Amino acid sequence: MMMSPGGLRLPETAAVLAVRRGVRDWVAGQGGRGPVVVGLSGGADSLALVAAAVVEAGAVTAVVVDHRLQEGSGEVAERAAEQARGLGCVAAVVVPVEVGRAGGVEAAARTARYAALESMRDGRPVLLGHTLDDQAETVLLGLARGSGGRSIQGMVAWNSPWGRPLLGVRRAQTVQMCADLGIEPWDDPHNADPGYTRVRVRNEVLPLLEEVLGGGVAKALARTADQLRADGAVLDTYADELLRAARAIGTAADSGPGDTDRPTLSIEILATAPPALRRRAVRTWLADQGVAGLMNAHLQAIDELVSNWRGQGGVAVGGGSRDHRLVVTREHGTLAVRAQPRI
Known part of the structure; x- marks a missing residue:
């Protein structure tokens, strides 16, 4: 077993090793260990990320953004911060925010969350707990909207200051890691609300595609995003050359x-x-x-x-x-x- 700085013993289960490997590879790609911030919701994905980052990344500060959209959200946020300290974080803070209505609740909450994380990072990268399943949902939504190749390139592992080490990790693995560690994640009721398009894609559309197409759909969508990003990088290079040629003052x-x-x-x-x-x-x-x-x-x-x-x-x-x-x-x-x- 691996001992974290906070004293938590990480069992060497398949799920724990998969999440740690994702974080370790991301850290290596950024040049090595260093202090990081982790955006923590209290859900399985971000809790698993915190636990792995404490071992693999270095000094971890967890930032819990309290959107104050649900009754008792403050208690949920404080509980998540306490769990982060127990996992070995050097600090865990709760940041309450005001969520507007521009673009809908989901978009407004995302804007407020990213602004809060930016305000707390103090020059450090911010790690987010997006998984392969989140990537598949993003690609499918972009495809359905028909807004071009860029929209189905999905999320990137590093877009300064945002890091996503778990894009190769399944959501089931983060849930299993929390169970292996004996910690109980928070289950956000919004994640089961069919009023949100992404929730229906997650709970209805993707499972149906997996059933009809014989499995492997989420991985295929994520793989497609990787391929499109590689193609897009080449096109961007040529487009930059065109832009330089076309500029006129x-x-x-x-x-x-x-x-x-x-x-x-x-x-x-x-x-x-x-x-x-x-x-x-x-x-x-x-x-x-x-x-x-x-x-x-x-x-x-x-x-x-x-x-x-x-x-x-x-x-x-x-x-x-x-x-x-x-x-x-x-x-x-x-x-x-x-x-x-x-x-």
Whole structure:
């Protein structure tokens, strides 16, 4: 058995070894042990991650975000923090947050959670307990939404400062590890609420696919995400080269505050590029211009400004300010982002 710094003995069961191996490989990929933060919900995935990280990663601080969306959430959070201390964490803190309503409860809670973790990390990486099953759900949801290859590339193991060491570990293994350690995880009632799309995908859609297709669906979806990320990295390299070639500095028209000297892109260079590369380059450029919430419909309409221009007007996109909205326009042979007064 392996003894953690906190004195907990980790049995060498198959589940424990699988979770530890995931964390060990992630740590090795980041250059070795060092202090980390773990986002802890009190569920099986994050508890198993905490236990493995204490042994494999180094000094672990657990941060429990109390979303305060359910009665008794404070007690649940304190219990999780106490479990983390028992697993050997050098510190475990509870951070209460206010959850808004923008984009729905799920999205608002995620935004508040990530902001809280960011505020507590103090330069350290933050480990999250997403498993292979979470990855499969993410890929399937992206596929159903039809929002392009990027949306079905799934989650990455490292996207600074967020680390996901358990993307190769099954949810059943984290549950079994908690049982092997004799610790009782919290079962969030939201995880059984069919009002959430992801819950129905988890409890209804994926099990049905596994039954109909003979098993192995979750692993296949996760493997597809890995392959698409590898392909995407190559396309991104070529798209970056296209973006550099298409950049043109133009003097902005007098359309309002904040538009002076906005970068523009050469229509001629964009129009002669393959559509897949052009759209990737434009997406990256728009993000640099502060465009938020870009949808596939926006990107298609913007691409029409480049490849099928018939004199149509600009495309309104997300971002801007309270007084000005952002609009992508075609002017003088370039693609530009302009701030226009809101009416």
